[in-house]
Amino acid sequence: MAELVHFEVADDGVGTMRIDRPPVNALSAEVLGQIDAALDLALGDERARALVVSGGDKVFAAGGDIKEMMTLDPISATDYISFFQRVLTRLEGVPMVTVAAVNGYALGGGCELALACDLRICAEEARFGQPEINLGVIPGAGGTQRLPRLVGVGRAKELIYSGRIVDSQEAAAIGLVNQVVSGSEVLRRAGELAAAFAGGPLVALRAAKEAIQTGIEADLATGLLIERQAFASLFATEDQRTGMTSFIDKGPGKAKFTGR
Numbered sequence: 001m002a003e004l005v006h007f008e009v010a011d012d013g014v015g016t017m018r019i020d021r022p023p024v025n026a027l028s029a030e031v032l033g034q035i036d037a038a039l040d041l042a043l044g045d046e047r048a049r050a051l052v053v054s055g056g057d058k059v060f061a062a063g064g065d066i067k068e069m070m071t072l073d074p075i076s077a078t079d080y081i082s083f084f085q086r087v088l089t090r091l092e093g094v095p096m097v098t099v100a101a102v103n104g105y106a107l108g109g110g111c112e113l114a115l116a117c118d119l120r121i122c123a124e125e126a127r128f129g130q131p132e133i134n135l136g137v138i139p140g141a142g143g144t145q146r147l148p149r150l151v152g153v154g155r156a157k158e159l160i161y162s163g164r165i166v167d168s169q170e171a172a173a174i175g176l177v178n179q180v181v182s183g184s185e186v187l188r189r190a191g192e193l194a195a196a197f198a199g200g201p202l203v204a205l206r207a208a209k210e211a212i213q214t215g216i217e218a219d220l221a222t223g224l225l226i227e228r229q230a231f232a233s234l235f236a237t238e239d240q241r242t243g244m245t246s247f248i249d250k251g252p253g254k255a256k257f258t259g260r
Contacts, residue, residue, distance in 0.1 A: 005034035007041045013198030014191055015041075015048035018055065024062035025055045027109040029083065031065075036087045039094060049198035049259065051094065052190045053117055054101040057183065060126070061110025066135070084109065084141040088116040092146075092213070095206045097197040101190035102126045103183055107165065112139060115146040118209065120176065121190040122168050123183035128176055129165035149216065151175050201239035202259035207231075 009015045017038045019025045042048045055061050064084075072080055091098065091113075100106075100114040102122035107129050114120050114128070122128075130143045138144060139160060148156035151174045159166070171177045181189050197205060207230040215223030234240050238260040246255035 003034070004031050005038050007038040009042075009045055009047045010191075012191075012195040013047060013049035014052060014194040015045065015050070016052045016054060016191070017042065019061055020056065024059050024105070025110065026063060026065045027061050027084075027113065028065035028068050029080065032084055032087045036090065039087075039090055042096075043094060048096070049202055050096050050194035051098045052101055052187070052194050053091070053098060053113065054187060054190070055103065055106075055110070057103050057187065059104035060100070060102040060106040061113055062105040063108030063110055063131075064141075081140040084112075088112060088142050092116040092142075095209070096202070097194065097205055097209070099190045099194045101186045102128075102177070103186050108132055108139070108143075109141050112141040112143045112146070115142060115150060119178045119193065121179045121181065121186055121193065122171065122177045123186045124168050124180055125183055126168045126171070126177075126180075127165050128168075128171050129163065130160050131163035131165065133161060133163040147176075199257065201237075201243060201255075201257045203237045203239055204234055207234060 004019065004021045006018045006020055007015060017035065019031060019035075021028070021031055025031075042051055069077075069080070097119070098117040100117040100120045102114055102120060103126060104123070105127050106114045106122075107127070108131060111128050111130055130139045130147065132139050132143070139147075144156075144160060147159065155174050158164070166174075166176070168177065168180045172180050179189065211227050211230045215226045218226065239257045242257060243255045
């Protein structure tokens with residue numbers, strides 16, 4: 001079986017998961033299976049403290065494998081897209097900060113893959129969209145759910161209903177991406193950002209991620225309860241004591257965290 005997804009961990013604690021299925025990194029079931037396996041590696045490697053998801057320096061992922069999808073009927077389509085949803089939901093829930101490094105196209109399933117990451121860094125030439133409507137279907141791997149939560153219901157409806165592709169500047173303006181950089185800088189900038197989180201207070205970052213992702217699905221009172229419990233639990237960590245002691249002794253931003 002071809003290796004379509006590569007995973008490695010650098011000395012700074014940043015794991016990189018790179019899709020490698022030329023020419024456009026179409027997301028087949030085999031690719032998703034290898035993404036799932038790469039997540040096993042990331043979660044099982046104690047060196048990995050943050051994760052960059054990349055498609056390389058030409059294209060992130062230009063969508064799902066249409067030839068593969070053409071073979072589906074309503075029953076097999078349910079199983080097929082359930083697997084895609086499970087893998088991307090698993091990526092969304094990993095207990096570390098994830099950064100999508102987007103060069104080129106992130107369309108359809110590729111856009112949904114980027115949406116499942118915590119943050120998105122893209123090239124000036126990057127393009128985003130959910131063009132499934134032009135195939136007579138809708139986004140099925142989280143696009144109808146994650147996109148509205150990120151950019152708002154009205155914008156998400158317009159993009160999904162029209163299938164329109166947006167450039168990097170519009171993506172930044174609507175909050176779809178966090179930073180736009182030159183194409184040659186995407187992987188480096190994503191790696192720098194991930195490295196900063198990898199060296200940070202890992203327990204607090206994990207708690208913040210869980211509180212945001214769990215609380216956004218709940219009413220405000222429940223969300224505040226989730227936040228309160230997470231906040232209080234951090235007072236049993238070494239990082240809390242280190243961070244507050246360092247703030248008093250040295251001022252803000254100088255703490256050296258252990259991740260415990």
